[in-house]
Amino acid sequence: MIDKSALSMMDVLAKIPSGSTIMIAGFGTAGQPAELIDGLIELGVRDLVIVNNNAGNADYGLAKLLKTGAVRKIICSFPRQSDSYIFDELYRAGKIELELVPQGNLACRIQAAGMGLGPIYTPTGFGTLLAEGKETLHYQGKDYVLEEPIRADFALIKAHQGDRWGNLVYRKAARNFAPIMAMAADCSIAQVQQVVALGELDPEHIITPGIFVQHVVALHPAQ
Template identity: 65%
Template sequence: MVDKITNNIEPVLKMIPDGATIMTSGFGVTGQPTQLIEALIDLGKKDLVIINNNASSGPEGLTKLFLAGCVRKLISSFPKSASSTVFPDLYRAGKIDLELVPQGNLACRIQAAGAGLGAVFTPTGYGTKIAEGKETRTINGKNYVLEYPLDADFALIYADKADRWGNLTYRKAARNFGPIMAKAAKITIAQVNETVELGSLDPECIITPGIFVQHVVKVGDIT
């Protein structure tokens, strides 16, 4: 019987080695798998490369991971905001590296990894510092920059409901990057609000099929 739901996430997270590349969903705090992220601190993970839309908002989740010295590099679209001060300070101090990726390109590159594409041409960034050192091409009179897929060893994502096969549904804006990250990572771990019986999810509402999810943990079951 396939059952991806676990009440003990520690053995799963222990599989993440130092230096791993990890995608984490979230648009600010919305859809951020806060408990999964913070569990990495207790396990003492180091030199992580984090792929996330932004450098966290508020004091929880990624902010704590940065403060604990677990992150070597951030690949992100919005590393600074009014409520994000920890990462900018660490970056200016030379303690964390940054790869800045426009938001559309970030999503496109993650999607490319999930779709098995070799690379994509995008007009975003052409003629800017982001395009320096990258291949460019003019197609049908328009200038493009070659960007390579973004994949990861692990994806830590947040969803609303899951069944034991790992099928996921999301709630409103909390959906954000979760579905595409699940497809672009070797191993996906989903933090969910509720686990339900197999067959109770409307197939038309399942956004992430269980084939892309290896482990499910319910909020509150992470200690």
């Protein structure tokens, strides 16, 4: 019997070693698996490479992880917003490495990894500092930059509901990067509000099929 639901969040997170590359879903705090991040902090893993849309907000979730010094490098689109002071301090002090990726490129590079594709050509970034040292192509009157797929050892994502097979549904904009990150990681860990019985999820509403999810943990925001 396939049962990917987990009783212990910490037992699941214990599979993540130091030095891992981890995709963390979320658009700012929307859809960010804050409880999984808190568990990661408690484990004390270090030397992490994090892939996220931005670089944390205030002292919450991802920003709290950055503050511990556990992250060696972050790959993101928006490293600076009004409340990204933790990343800002770390970067100015030379304590964290940044790979800046335009948001569309970030999504496409993650999708490429999830679909088993190789490098992709994109016009975004051509002729800028982001294209320095990268292969380019002139094709049908346009210029393109070659970008590598982004893969991860683990993905930490947040969904509204899941079942024991790992099928997931999301709540509105909280979906954001989670579906493609689940596809691009070797091991995806999903934090959900509720694990429901098989058959309770409307097949038309399942966004992430269970084949892309290895662990489902039922957590409530207050936990």
